[in-house]
Amino acid sequence: MSTNMNNMTFSEIISKNNDLNNKIKNENKIFIKILSNITLHQIKPIIEYSLNSNDILCSVEIGEYDNIVKESLEISIEIPIIFWEISNLYDGFAFEIENFQIKKINLLKERIFLELNSLFSNLSTCKSVIFNKFSHLGFSHNLYEKSKFQKFIEDLNYYLINNKPKNFEVIEIDKCISICSIDKSFNFRNFYSNKSLYSPLFFKTYSKFLHPIFRCITGKTKKCIVLDCDNTLWSGIIGEDGAQNVKFHISDTGAGMYFYFISSILKSLHDKGVILCIVSKNNYLDVEEFFSLNINKSILKSENFILKKINWENKDKNLREIANELNIALDSLVFVDDSDFEIDLVRKFIPEISSLQVPKQLFKYPHFAIDYKNLFFSNNQTKEDSKRNKMYLDSVKRNKIKINYNDVNDYIKSLKIKVEIFENETTDIERYSQLTQKTNQFNLSTKRYEITELKNLISLENNHLISLKISDSFGEFGTTGLCILSLKGDFAFVDTFLMSCRVLGRKIEHSFMQELIKFSYRKKRKLKGIIFNYAPTTKNAPIKNFLDQTSEKCEKLENGDIEYFYDKNFKLNNKLHNIIWKKN
Amino acid sequence: MEKKLTSIFVNVFSIEESIVSNELKMGDIPNWDSLGHLNIITAVEEEFEIHFTNDEMIELKSFQDFFDLISTKIN
Numbered sequence: 001m002s003t004n005m006n007n008m009t010f011s012e013i014i015s016k017n018n019d020l021n022n023k024i025k026n027e028n029k030i031f032i033k034i035l036s037n038i039t040l041h042q043i044k045p046i047i048e049y050s051l052n053s054n055d056i057l058c059s060v061e062i063g064e065y066d067n068i069v070k071e072s073l074e075i076s077i078e079i080p081i082i083f084w085e086i087s088n089l090y091d092g093f094a095f096e097i098e099n100f101q102i103k104k105i106n107l108l109k110e111r112i113f114l115e116l117n118s119l120f121s122n123l124s125t126c127k128s129v130i131f132n133k134f135s136h137l138g139f140s141h142n143l144y145e146k147s148k149f150q151k152f153i154e155d156l157n158y159y160l161i162n163n164k165p166k167n168f169e170v171i172e173i174d175k176c177i178s179i180c181s182i183d184k185s186f187n188f189r190n191f192y193s194n195k196s197l198y199s200p201l202f203f204k205t206y207s208k209f210l211h212p213i214f215r216c217i218t219g220k221t222k223k224c225i226v227l228d229c230d231n232t233l234w235s236g237i238i239g240e241d242g243a244q245n246v247k248f249h250i251s252d253t254g255a256g257m258y259f260y261f262i263s264s265i266l267k268s269l270h271d272k273g274v275i276l277c278i279v280s281k282n283n284y285l286d287v288e289e290f291f292s293l294n295i296n297k298s299i300l301k302s303e304n305f306i307l308k309k310i311n312w313e314n315k316d317k318n319l320r321e322i323a324n325e326l327n328i329a330l331d332s333l334v335f336v337d338d339s340d341f342e343i344d345l346v347r348k349f350i351p352e353i354s355s356l357q358v359p360k361q362l363f364k365y366p367h368f369a370i371d372y373k374n375l376f377f378s379n380n381q382t383k384e385d386s387k388r389n390k391m392y393l394d395s396v397k398r399n400k401i402k403i404n405y406n407d408v409n410d411y412i413k414s415l416k417i418k419v420e421i422f423e424n425e426t427t428d429i430e431r432y433s434q435l436t437q438k439t440n441q442f443n444l445s446t447k448r449y450e451i452t453e454l455k456n457l458i459s460l461e462n463n464h465l466i467s468l469k470i471s472d473s474f475g476e477f478g479t480t481g482l483c484i485l486s487l488k489g490d491f492a493f494v495d496t497f498l499m500s501c502r503v504l505g506r507k508i509e510h511s512f513m514q515e516l517i518k519f520s521y522r523k524k525r526k527l528k529g530i531i532f533n534y535a536p537t538t539k540n541a542p543i544k545n546f547l548d549q550t551s552e553k554c555e556k557l558e559n560g561d562i563e564y565f566y567d568k569n570f571k572l573n574n575k576l577h578n579i580i581w582k583k584n
Numbered sequence: 585m586e587k588k589l590t591s592i593f594v595n596v597f598s599i600e601e602s603i604v605s606n607e608l609k610m611g612d613i614p615n616w617d618s619l620g621h622l623n624i625i626t627a628v629e630e631e632f633e634i635h636f637t638n639d640e641m642i643e644l645k646s647f648q649d650f651f652d653l654i655s656t657k658i659n
Binding site for chain 2: 010014041199200
């Protein structure tokens with residue numbers, strides 16, 4: 001389900017939100033708490049409906065009025081969103097400050113810096129904190145000279161950006177205000193009478209800015225963009241116009257420049273680690289001819305596209321094949337096409353895929369593409385991201401040689417896979433956090449951890465964080481496996497056990513499991529066994545299949561989880577991989 | 585117009601249509617408190633494309649008050 005509430009009135013949103021809330025179970029929700037020094041009750045139904053109707057299940061609670069720092073002490077599992085409205089430090093502050101001496105302004109600033117520091121420290125262990133950048137626009141937009149209020153806000157923002165902890169996501173609300181316009185963002189009548197500054201229209205726009213952040217938190221960030229060719233990557237129809245005549249460059253006449261801008265945007269996504277693919281009803285050789293003819297002129301090269309399904313099959317079939325070959329879920333895909341027919345077909349048959357139609361008015365195309373960049377937002381870029389396309393390209397090459405082998409073990413051995421295992425190695429901790437947030441299919445508990453949470457976990461005496469780095473004769477996969485286990489009493493408890501889908505199918509998971517069990521029994525520990533607590537989700541059936549196949553004993557718990565037991569007799573594969581334990 | 589206003593009351597206060605009558609006033613239903621009042625004002629202004637002054641906001645205390653004032657403004 002994906003809903004755009006642009007055309008819905010405030011009362012419709014309240015009503016639809018109530019209906020939707022009645023259908024969603026509480027245990028599946030993220031809890032959001034809004035801390036603020038202005039009246040914000042109207043934001044609750046708007047954020048809830050905006051996120052819930054786009055499959056990010058949440059419940060919003062509005063904190064006490066004007067008690068931000070104190071309430072931040074009580075945050076536990078919630079994700080706080082902070083609206084700190086400086087114009088409402090006290091009644092009329094935005095006007096009175098213009099009469100203050102510099103000394104008084106500096107004292108006030110120092111006071112707010114101290115409060116910000118308290119907030120940073122109180123919320124440093126939260127999964128994520130959403131903080132709105134301070135704004136002066138409501139009280140200075142029509143003034144030519146820079147007011148003291150504007151300067152004050154700029155100094156606070158400078159301090160905020162340079163001192164905020166890593167788990168703070170800053171939203172530039174001036175962007176929301178510019179989208180809505182000043183007049184439509186603010187309701188000054190309600191501000192002066194009830195401290196309610198913002199309009200429902202502003203909240204609708206603001207809610208959209210929350211989507212990328214919450215997609216990241218919930219592991220729903222998109223991974224792959226699949227593009228049509230004609231009138232999507234270039235202007236014209238290659239089968240009719242010819243590879244030499246389609247328009248795609250800034251120097252081309254007509255619509256070429258729009259496609260040049262699009263190529264720049266797609267290249268930036270590619271370099272961030274987003275997978276690019278092509279699905280097009282064309283002759284394969286025509287498309288390849290375009291890339292070879294324009295090898296120096298085109299920003300995008302043939303090899304930038306990991307998979308190309310250029311044929312006359314239905315596009316839904318091709319898209320399913322792409323997800324299958326890349327081993328990613330269908331809802332990780334974004335599909336872009338100019339045709340009404342193709343977009344409707346994919347929306348109908350694979351609603352999980354975000355299908356986006358190229359705007360009919362081409363001047364809107366670049367901003368349309370900037371907008372879909374949000375779908376791929378990651379707040380935690382790691383070095384693996386920039387290498388991801390190369391890794392998938394290696395993977396496609398591997399699959400090509402796979403057909404030469406009848407026995408899968410022979411194929412695995414031919415890859416000369418090296419598995420390096422690390423214990424409590426913290427230099428790659430950002431990647432570990434990213435793995436917990438992005439891995440959905442082969443993930444035991446789907447617990448999402450921020451860097452600070454992982455650091456806290458490792459600091460506890462009985463906890464061990466075991467990670468995997470994998471490479472083979474085709475290249476490196478990087479850090480692609482993670483386990484957090486704690487050795488307590490008679491049992492070892494596995495809290496997190498996950499592997500990136502990129503490395504599955506090579507029996508590395510079997511070796512990983514075997515090494516974890518060996519590790520648990522090290523130093524002659526007398527354990528009765530190791531317990532893997534499987535928490536089912538709609539996506540993590542692959543790990544359940546693995547556990548079902550490998551464990552001889554399991555027990556279903558009342559909450560729906562399943563405990564799988566292993567002991568030291570567990571042994572699975574026959575030296576398919578070169579395993580190296582790396583010491584800290 | 586009465587039908588539209590009734591529908592806004594139903595949506596904003598999450599109540600059954602049968603509860604809405606001309607006599608329905610602030611405080612009669614749990615959701616019509618001071619914050620609920622701001623919600624109904626916002627929703628009515630948006631849907632009828634009108635604006636209330638501060639004084640009018642204070643004077644609007646019942647469904648009938650809303651109906652009467654909206655009638656004046658849109659006619």
